[in-house]
Amino acid sequence: MAILNEEQEMLRDMAREWATNESPVAAFRKVRNEKPAEGYSTDAFATMAQMGWTGIVIPEEFGGSDFGWMSAGLVVEELGKTLTASPLVATTLAASVIVLGGSDEQKSMWLPKLASGEVVGTLAIDEGPRHGGKVTATVSSGKLTGTKAFVHEAHGATLFVVAAADGLYLVEKGEGVTMSDRKLTDQRSHAEVTFDGAAAERLADGGDDLLDKVLDRARILTSAEMLGMANQVFDVTLDYLKQRVQFNQVLASFQALQHRMADLFADLAMMRSAVESGLEALDGGYGIPRAACVAKAEANRALHAMSREGIQLHGGIGMTDEYDVGFYLKRARVLEASWGSSTYLKDRFANLAGY
Amino acid sequence: MATLAEPREATSDEAFREEVRAFLADHFPPELKGKGNALASVEGPTKEGPAEKAWREAMGSRGWGTPTWPKEYGGGGLSKAQTRILQEEMAKAGAWNPIGGMGVMMFGPTLLEYGSEEQKHEHIPPICRGEIRWCQGYSEPNAGSDLANLQTFAEDKGDHYVVNGQKTWTSGGQWADKCFAIVRTDRSDKHHGISFMLIDMDAPGVEVRPIQMISGMSPFCETFFTDVKVPKKNLVGQEGQGWTIGKRLLQHERTNISGGGAAARMMGANLSDLAKKYLELGDDGRIADAVMRDRIADFEIRWQAFLLTAKRAVEESKAAGGVSEISSVLKKLGTKLTQERSELTIEIMGLQGLGWEGDGFSESELGGVRAWLFGKATTIYGGSTEIQNNIIAKRVLGMLDHQ
Ligand SMILES: Cc1cc2nc3c(=O)[nH]c(=O)nc-3n(C[C@H](O)[C@H](O)[C@H](O)COP(=O)(O)OP(=O)(O)OC[C@H]3O[C@@H](n4cnc5c(N)ncnc54)[C@H](O)[C@@H]3O)c2cc1C
Numbered sequence: 001m002a003i004l005n006e007e008q009e010m011l012r013d014m015a016r017e018w019a020t021n022e023s024p025v026a027a028f029r030k031v032r033n034e035k036p037a038e039g040y041s042t043d044a045f046a047t048m049a050q051m052g053w054t055g056i057v058i059p060e061e062f063g064g065s066d067f068g069w070m071s072a073g074l075v076v077e078e079l080g081k082t083l084t085a086s087p088l089v090a091t092t093l094a095a096s097v098i099v100l101g102g103s104d105e106q107k108s109m110w111l112p113k114l115a116s117g118e119v120v121g122t123l124a125i126d127e128g129p130r131h132g133g134k135v136t137a138t139v140s141s142g143k144l145t146g147t148k149a150f151v152h153e154a155h156g157a158t159l160f161v162v163a164a165a166d167g168l169y170l171v172e173k174g175e176g177v178t179m180s181d182r183k184l185t186d187q188r189s190h191a192e193v194t195f196d197g198a199a200a201e202r203l204a205d206g207g208d209d210l211l212d213k214v215l216d217r218a219r220i221l222t223s224a225e226m227l228g229m230a231n232q233v234f235d236v237t238l239d240y241l242k243q244r245v246q247f248n249q250v251l252a253s254f255q256a257l258q259h260r261m262a263d264l265f266a267d268l269a270m271m272r273s274a275v276e277s278g279l280e281a282l283d284g285g286y287g288i289p290r291a292a293c294v295a296k297a298e299a300n301r302a303l304h305a306m307s308r309e310g311i312q313l314h315g316g317i318g319m320t321d322e323y324d325v326g327f328y329l330k331r332a333r334v335l336e337a338s339w340g341s342s343t344y345l346k347d348r349f350a351n352l353a354g355y
Numbered sequence: 356m357a358t359l360a361e362p363r364e365a366t367s368d369e370a371f372r373e374e375v376r377a378f379l380a381d382h383f384p385p386e387l388k389g390k391g392n393a394l395a396s397v398e399g400p401t402k403e404g405p406a407e408k409a410w411r412e413a414m415g416s417r418g419w420g421t422p423t424w425p426k427e428y429g430g431g432g433l434s435k436a437q438t439r440i441l442q443e444e445m446a447k448a449g450a451w452n453p454i455g456g457m458g459v460m461m462f463g464p465t466l467l468e469y470g471s472e473e474q475k476h477e478h479i480p481p482i483c484r485g486e487i488r489w490c491q492g493y494s495e496p497n498a499g500s501d502l503a504n505l506q507t508f509a510e511d512k513g514d515h516y517v518v519n520g521q522k523t524w525t526s527g528g529q530w531a532d533k534c535f536a537i538v539r540t541d542r543s544d545k546h547h548g549i550s551f552m553l554i555d556m557d558a559p560g561v562e563v564r565p566i567q568m569i570s571g572m573s574p575f576c577e578t579f580f581t582d583v584k585v586p587k588k589n590l591v592g593q594e595g596q597g598w599t600i601g602k603r604l605l606q607h608e609r610t611n612i613s614g615g616g617a618a619a620r621m622m623g624a625n626l627s628d629l630a631k632k633y634l635e636l637g638d639d640g641r642i643a644d645a646v647m648r649d650r651i652a653d654f655e656i657r658w659q660a661f662l663l664t665a666k667r668a669v670e671e672s673k674a675a676g677g678v679s680e681i682s683s684v685l686k687k688l689g690t691k692l693t694q695e696r697s698e699l700t701i702e703i704m705g706l707q708g709l710g711w712e713g714d715g716f717s718e719s720e721l722g723g724v725r726a727w728l729f730g731k732a733t734t735i736y737g738g739s740t741e742i743q744n745n746i747i748a749k750r751v752l753g754m755l756d757h758q
Contacts, residue, residue, distance in 0.1 A: 192715060
């Protein structure tokens with residue numbers, strides 16, 4: 001566990017308490033069943049914004065708290081534990097691009113609204129179902145044209161950070177922007193978004209590698225959500241094994257299962273270190289690209305195993321919709337495929353290391 | 356050293372081949388080419404159109420859906436060689452076996468071994484014709500891996516039993532006509548107090564409550580028995596022999612599940628075809644991503660080795676007179692590989708392979724997702740992988756408990 005300052009501890013405790021009491025998995029189940037247009041409860045998101053969570057990586061002069069990425073990760077991890085449906089990750093990432101690459105004008109225009117939760121932003125980058133393909137969207141005379149696949153939280157977003165062949169652009173929802181639902185197993189908001197000559201403003205100040213910087217942030221913050229999920233599956237499974245009796249003894253007393261849990265526990269430890277070091281790298285501003293590969297690749301690996309074992313170790317009850325553990329499996333695969341599969345990340349890692 | 360070449364079939368088998376070809380030409384509706392076996396599928400009720408019905412009746416009246424079962428009970432009475440010919444010709448014609456389900460896979464073979472003449476004549480022919488659906492009443496809330504802990508009780512009332520208790524995870528219970536169940540007839544002996552009996556699902560006092568699964572469907576149920584009358588003629592074997600009979604049935608079940616069963620059938624196209632469709636190809640037509648190519652080949656090689664093992668096990672167990680504990684090895688391997696395959700499919704397809712419903716996904720993409728989720732059950736039901744490992748370690752390898 002990273003060493004937290006007092007501020008961070010308070011923030012984490014607050015997030016944990018809120019997620020446990022106000023946004024348990026039952027709240028996600030409700031969203032899943034009632035299918036609100038945004039794909040999340042707008043009331044819940046408004047509360048999150050009031051608590052300041054939408055402004056954690058935004059400088060104070062633009063209405064944020066500038067607590068930093070470790071703080072953002074702590075909140076996202078807690079929300080991941082209970083599968084809280086919200087655009088917090090998406091909108092945080094969108095804000096971070098503007099912080100990195102926006103002009104003063106763009107910053108004062110958008111950051112206060114993103115910090116207050118009035119505007120929800122999201123990234124629209126990939127054009128195919130696998131991360132890392134070519135970006136073909138083009139811009140001419142301030143009009144952007146192209147189609148983006150599987151845009152996270154597209155339904156609630158009013159501001160898109162769109163990758164075009166020559167850089168990143170801000171596009172507001174409105175004329176020239178249409179979307180078509182892509183309902184994935186995690187039952188969250190995803191859509192194919194088509195920009196047909198939509199008004200676009202370039203984010204000109206971030207340097208040539210702005211897109212890479214954003215993607216690294218996406219990888220790291222997403223892995224924080226995955227860490228929360230893996231942690232929760234582990235805890236719930238361990239509890240279950242300690243309670244369920246077969247052959248006149250608790251399942252936890254079988255050595256075969258003890259060793260399985262010990263393996264998963266070790267996996268979880270590696271995952272936590274990798275994710276926390278990613279968040280620290282973002283706050284420290286050093287070694288970010290490699291740390292992002294390590295964080296997301298480890299998150300992919302550990303959550304993949306954890307979400308599978310969670311079901312297996314529960315037996316029949318793990319296969320039921322009524323029980324929560326299946327939700328984690330269905331969200332896990334979506335996040336594993338987002339912003340870089342393990343294969344992609346390993347390749348990138350080797351490239352960065354020069355071999 | 357044994358020769359690898361198979362002996363040529365006798366000429367009479369060529370005549371049989373002709374007979375099969377003629378039968379398929381006359382009876383297999385071409386529009387059903389390559390379509391699955393609806394009756395045997397675990398998810399969803401039978402949806403049988405007129406063509407499917409005609410095909411089932413044609414196969415059923417010959418007994419060819421259960422080709423090796425004895426003719427006197429409605430089976431095909433075919434030799435091993437003839438069965439192979441039948442399968443070859445059916446595959447060539449794109450025809451599939453319309454007779455399936457738990458009756459064929461597990462209950463029939465068990466009843467043929469342990470049932471009375473009267474029971475075989477009553478129950479086997481409708482299975483061969485695909486007319487009766489069976490479900491399995493084994494698991495209970497507190498009897499999963501520890502199946503012998505079951506508490507559903509059958510009280511002896513002279514010419515009948517009165518059954519009370521609850522079963523759970525009953526696959527297809529809501530669509531089944533009959534249930535083969537293991538129930539307790541003696542509370543003083545865990546294993547010898549169990550009996551195997553057949554219960555009509557429409558008998559008064561039987562109630563089913565479907566359970567929704569993570570794949571979205573509700574293919575299994577809780578099943579409640581309240582004062583259900585079961586005539587004594589529905590006891591299979593002796594009272595107290597249920598554990599022995601019930602375990603034999605599980606060996607049949609495991610052998611069947613190992614092939615991937617429902618999940619494998621729903622998976623559709625083979626991996627390399629999928630990869631060619633969803634991944635970038637080089638100029639030479641090969642998969643450009645060397646890692647994915649390696650992983651697909653790695654899987655295909657292990658899958659081949661598994662199929663060869665399954666074939667060898669079937670041959671050896673036939674020679675030894677029936678299914679055996681090797682079924683545990685097959686079940687463990689086959690289910691693990693089938694799950695790996697689903698996961699690999701998703702990786703190949705990326706987010707396109709994770710569609711839940713609605714626009715933007717083909718039917719086969721959506722089907723693959725449901726199969727992936729359903730497939731997670733294959734390492735749980737029929738005795739979990741952990742339980743198969745225990746069986747292998749203890750009964751095959753003679754390793755003692757660590758305590
Ligand atoms: C889709 C589906 C369909 C099914 N269909 C049927 C059906 O038609 N009829 C029917 O009767 N049943 C059916 N079942 C039930 C199935 O057989 C049981 O779920 C299975 O036997 C496991 O029991 P359990 O669910 O109680 O899990 P538990 O026994 O509670 O096991 C939980 C976990 O502990 C492990 N475990 C248990 N004991 C040990 C041990 N000694 N050593 C090491 N690990 C151990 C298990 O492997 C598992 O991982 C079905 C189940 C599913 C999921």
